[in-house]
Amino acid sequence: MAGKLAYTSKINKIRSFALILIFVGFAVMYGGILAKKIEWLMLALFLLGLMFILLSCVIYLWIGMLSTRAVPIVCPSCEKRTKMLGRVDACMHCKQPLTLDKDLEGKIFDERYNNRKFRRQAKADNEE
Known part of the structure; x- marks a missing residue:
């Protein structure tokens, strides 16, 4: 079974990538909570995590629109x-x-x- 290639659907690949972005955003925000002693770093990590989550939402919207044409x-x-x-x-x-x-x-x-x-x-x- 090690030599057999496993193909995946393009729609599922893109959805998985968007889900990973959400988890990365949460992890970065959690890093902001751990850095609450340094206010500018906490704010920067929260905003960066929010950007990851917003990018994920944009990707989900894009793949949803693409999925209607599939x-x-x-x-x-x-x-x-x-x-x-x-x-x-x-x-x-x-x-x-x-x-x-x-x-x-x-x-x-x-x-x-x-x-x-x-x-x-x-x-x-x-x-x-």
């Missing part, structure tokens, strides 16, 4: 509804690699297929 599909493996962003993505539930692009069916799953520069390079390599 293509809803049914995973062929687990048969649960999932959302797909880009040309290739992974199921949110079972992490099955997914694509709606007929040109990529049967090819090795690579998340770089969502990158235009990589797609152009791969297309040029296939034409040679």
Whole structure:
């Protein structure tokens, strides 16, 4: 199992990053409580922690808006509804690699297929 790659959904990756930002913000604010003897440091840490939490809120808003445009599909493996962003993505539930692009069916799953520069390079390599 160590050699098997585990893919994750892009939406879940971004949501996880936003959640980590919230915890980092709380930890920085907790550092402000520990530094209450030095008022300017306490204030700076509280404001920095607040900035992390506000950035997390902005990311949650952005991914929520992006999620409304994502293509809803049914995973062929687990048969649960999932959302797909880009040309290739992974199921949110079972992490099955997914694509709606007929040109990529049967090819090795690579998340770089969502990158235009990589797609152009791969297309040029296939034409040679």
